[in-house]
Amino acid sequence: MSDLVALTGEPLALDLLNTRPAAGDLLATAHDLRAWLELQAERFPEARDLAAAELGAADLAAVHAVRDRTARALDHARHGRRPQADDLDALNQAQRAAPAVAELAWDGAAVTTTRRRTGPPGARLAAWLAEAAAELLADPAVTRIRQCEADDCVLLFLPAHPRRRWCSAARCGNRVRVARHYQRHKPA
Structure with missing residues (x-):
């Protein structure tokens, strides 16, 4: 990442938007993206797996697209206005590209479930971030941002x-x- 340090601890979608401060872009390279995912790994175990994946320019572009669509939709939603349909459609499409599955397992005493996404790492990453955006946009607290x-x-x-x-x-x-x-x- 650049000299700036990412602000973390907000809802994941806000942490993503906050990677674009007034000057610069904290996600300018795939290396920056991996570093940001490592910062998120403490709160979001899925971030650890994605940070370890081989991520390239196309994956970074997918994350930028989710970030841009989220920023526009959130700007509308937090002011009580209807987000543009194409922004919502793009976030929905990103989620559909790597569906989440509740995977069942036996831990020796009980059946457990772990939510996992299918697909290549970049699609899983974009879907995970788009899902976080969807959760934030649908939360009544969005107008308090x-x-x-x-x-x-x-x-x-x-x-x-x-x-x-x-x-x-x-x-x-x-x-x-x-x-x-x-x-x-x-x-x-």
């Missing part, structure tokens, strides 16, 4: 507290507070 209030930040977050204003208190909140302090105390 905010953009960071720092002047130079475009990152999105779902606030757990209604007074949250920044994507990250450490990232943007601190910069804003330092700038305000400087303005109050700068020499005349």
Whole structure:
């Protein structure tokens, strides 16, 4: 990834959108994509498997397409407007390209189920991200998603507290507070 560090910890679809900050693209190469997936692996075990897969330029393009469609659809949905049908269709198509199956197994004491996707790694990755986008877009909380209030930040977050204003208190909140302090105390 570039010098910027990806913001993680939001719903997966927002983490994906936040890979495109105001300047640059944190998913510029397949290597960047694998690094981002490794960051996601702690919360999403599927990310670990996908990070280990051989991902190339076509897979990266599929992820970019899901990210772009998600961004447009979310911009509409979070403002209470109807997303464009072609954006929703593209996200649905990405999911259909690698269907999820509830795979049954016996663990020695009980039947377990694990959700797995079929298809090549790039299609599985795009489907997984499109499914995360679908879940976010259909969630009533979508209208609570905010953009960071720092002047130079475009990152999105779902606030757990209604007074949250920044994507990250450490990232943007601190910069804003330092700038305000400087303005109050700068020499005349």
